[in-house]
Amino acid sequence: MTTIPLSSPSLLATLPGRYYTDPEIFRQEQRHVFESMWFCAVRSADLDRPGAFRTVQVGRENVIITRTRAGGLRAFLNICRHRGARLCLEESGQVRRNLRCPYHAWTYDLDGRLVAAPNLTKMPDVDRAAYGLVRVALREWLGYAWVCLADTPPSFEETVRGAAVERLGDPAAIEHYGAENLTLGRRVGYDVRANWKLIVENFMECYHCATIHPELTDVLPEFARGYAAQYYVGHGAEFGEGVKGFTVDGSEGFGRLPEVPEGQDRRYYAITVKPTVFVNLVPDHVILHRMFPLAEDRTVVECDWLYAPDVVASGADLSRSVELFHRVNTQDFAACERTQPAMSSRAYRAGGVLVPAEHHIGVFHEWLLERLGE
Ligand code: FES
Numbered sequence: 001m002t003t004i005p006l007s008s009p010s011l012l013a014t015l016p017g018r019y020y021t022d023p024e025i026f027r028q029e030q031r032h033v034f035e036s037m038w039f040c041a042v043r044s045a046d047l048d049r050p051g052a053f054r055t056v057q058v059g060r061e062n063v064i065i066t067r068t069r070a071g072g073l074r075a076f077l078n079i080c081r082h083r084g085a086r087l088c089l090e091e092s093g094q095v096r097r098n099l100r101c102p103y104h105a106w107t108y109d110l111d112g113r114l115v116a117a118p119n120l121t122k123m124p125d126v127d128r129a130a131y132g133l134v135r136v137a138l139r140e141w142l143g144y145a146w147v148c149l150a151d152t153p154p155s156f157e158e159t160v161r162g163a164a165v166e167r168l169g170d171p172a173a174i175e176h177y178g179a180e181n182l183t184l185g186r187r188v189g190y191d192v193r194a195n196w197k198l199i200v201e202n203f204m205e206c207y208h209c210a211t212i213h214p215e216l217t218d219v220l221p222e223f224a225r226g227y228a229a230q231y232y233v234g235h236g237a238e239f240g241e242g243v244k245g246f247t248v249d250g251s252e253g254f255g256r257l258p259e260v261p262e263g264q265d266r267r268y269y270a271i272t273v274k275p276t277v278f279v280n281l282v283p284d285h286v287i288l289h290r291m292f293p294l295a296e297d298r299t300v301v302e303c304d305w306l307y308a309p310d311v312v313a314s315g316a317d318l319s320r321s322v323e324l325f326h327r328v329n330t331q332d333f334a335a336c337e338r339t340q341p342a343m344s345s346r347a348y349r350a351g352g353v354l355v356p357a358e359h360h361i362g363v364f365h366e367w368l369l370e371r372l373g374e
């Protein structure tokens with residue numbers, strides 16, 4: 001439906017408004033998108049020692065990710081196997097060696113095994129292995145733990161790494177930034193009152209750049225023409241003449257990450273890893289957005305600015321560097337929030353239109369409809 005040209009061949013139809021407002025469609029997305037695909041949950045280094053944990057919402061499920069005593073990461077459904085109480089109530093924390101249910105004190109070790117419960121020794125027939133926490137598949141990439149709730153997870157290579165290859169045209173290109181070896185310089189959380197798809201669509205296009213991103217278009221003048229870097233395979237938007245770094249005023253950044261080749265040293269690349277991740281690559285840092293869609297009209301976005309460890313350790317002033325994309329985020333999310341209320345207006349019942357610079361968003365819509373089985 002989405003690629004059917006309207007009466008003007010320049011325009012393609014968007015999704016109808018209800019796709020952004022209908023709780024039932026959001027529920028279908030939880031099932032067929034967030035609970036079926038690899039979902040970027042947490043920065044691995046946030047869980048820096050055994051017993052550190054973080055809980056995240058993945059579709060309709062809450063998932064605990066924790067570091068084990070052996071040093072690996074594990075993910076479990078955040079549900080006690082006794083009578084189903086939520087095991088960890090906090091968003092993050094640190095336990096000594098066990099996860100203990102706050103209801104009747106069933107206790108699990110960091111590998112999820114049931115290790116203790118009141119009167120458990122009086123029930124010798126209970127198979128502790130069978131009542132361990134329910135494991136969730138976990139992979140690490142770019143320094144993040146990605147989890148998948150599907151019984152048979154899709155290929156990580158194809159669906160996650162493949163997005164970077166498809167965008168950059170070269171499997172090695174993203175590895176040059178060594179995101180897994182970088183240090184978190186800043187993290188900002190944004191509670192956005194908009195459907196997650198509005199945020200994805202906005203990220204994919206740059207038709208709005210000239211209107212709402214003055215600082216970004218000063219650094220990347222080609223963005224003022226409306227064509228996003230994501231429009232062309234392998235293309236990175238080039239810094240403007242006189243721009244020294246990817247900073248809010250174009251002043252000097254922090255040089256170049258060690259493996260970034262010269263040809264990429266004045267360019268910005270953007271990758272959308274469906275469904276919920278944006279990766280932004282600039283010569284001296286990586287900006288990674290993780291979305292947590294919580295309702296049809298609410299999405300929490302966590303944005304990390306990652307730098308070379310010595311830059312962060314030196315106590316360098318990151319503010320001009322962080323400020324550029326923080327402003328872009330604020331400008332983008334305000335636009336998404338302005339759009340969300342219109343999604344339930346009768347004016348948008350049949351949807352809106354995509355101009356040629358946005359036609360690739362139609363491919364995202366088709367992808368979504370296919371996942372929803374429509
Ligand atoms: S529900 Fe967790 S111990 Fe009873």
Ligand SMILES: [Fe+2]
Nearest residue numbers: 202208213332
């Ligand atoms: Fe934008």
